[in-house]
Amino acid sequence: MPKLKITQSEKLYAEAQQYIPGGVIGIRRPLNFVPGEYPIFFERGKGGLMWDPDGNEFIDFLCAYGPIILGHAEDELDEAVAAHMKNGFCFNLAQKWQNELAKKVCSIVPSAEQCFFVKTGSGATGAAVRLARYHTGKNKILQHGYHGWGDWCAPVHGGIPDHVYKDTISFPYNDLDALEKLIAENKDEVAAIMMTPLSHELNHDIEMPKAGYLEGVRALATKNNIVLIFDEVRTGFRVAMGGMQEKYKIKPDLTVMGKGMGNGYAIAMVVGKKELMQSMIDGKVFISSTYFPNSLEMVAALKVIEIMERENVIDAIWKKGERIMKKISAAIEETKAKAHLSGIPPMWFISFPNVEGGDSKAYRNRRVRFFTECIQRGLFLQPYHHAYIAWRHTDEQLDKAANIIKESLSIVMKELP
């Protein structure tokens, strides 16, 4: 397959590097894709498709790392936002849409007695941690998963004082004994367990909870006066409207959601027990931002939820995901490629396990080759991050993507067996 023409992307990237450190920040850097093979900029999107500045078309299976739950440029949503914009949306005081959205959210998310809205997942996880620390009078956080760029949880520690990140301790998923041991080792010091209720770590297979695992975590938290926080930034409004807690019938004390609820408009929230939320009103916990009360994103979220409920988007996404996952599994079996599919229909990941073991680079070469073949054929996936399904992915796009995956796997198998 010929290499993609990405000259416009490269030109924009060169320009960006003069003004922006690294050109693009965070995990949008070319380094996180296949450098030299992937576009570096996008220009526009519609539904399940996107176009880069060189005019290449892609089926988008990254969905902006999760927020795109409906599809790009969803007319009904954007029209509602545009109409709202005409009356202003940034005031000193709250507007009624805050109440409407809060009422709606409390009717959807099983553990939500109250909620408040922020703009990003990092803001929401930071707020939840602060509430838990204040409420329990303890400092340490046991965590599993990615929770954003806050000092307490950033995956790398440059610029963060030691004592801050040292109060955060990671625990392995699906291992109750390990969690119990950590709680015992940090007796009376753990304020919160913050975890993604399913495991979706970068460059790892997606792992679902073993039978009894989430119940066990819940029981450990209750027994030890620890606030249980579910980070459902990816799973809320995606696995189910009310997230994993709805599907698995577990009530955390606090929950953080974002991404899907806005379909790209910047909104996130903390929901949970009234008793915990109330500590915000005694003036001892400060959570505030100029933009938190902006109603534009609240109106967007209300419209996203309206569309999701009316169109039964969650069911549709599960069905679409099942359709492509079945085809990918069959393709792996048929081609005998050394690839592995994990996850659930709304979010799944194709990985290349180190079957040779040790220092062998073979699996990495297969991975690079696979994702390069995919992008050259117009399929936008990322080597280290799982894929997402959007409601506007058509059957035609799903089947085309499955064919591209099969073709790319066969090439990998033939050339890098």
Ligand SMILES: Cc1ncc(COP(=O)(O)O)c(C=O)c1O
């Ligand atoms: C599970 C999870 N929590 C928190 C965050 C941080 O959210 P944001 O990037 O909106 O700050 C992310 C972002 O990817 C996430 O996936």
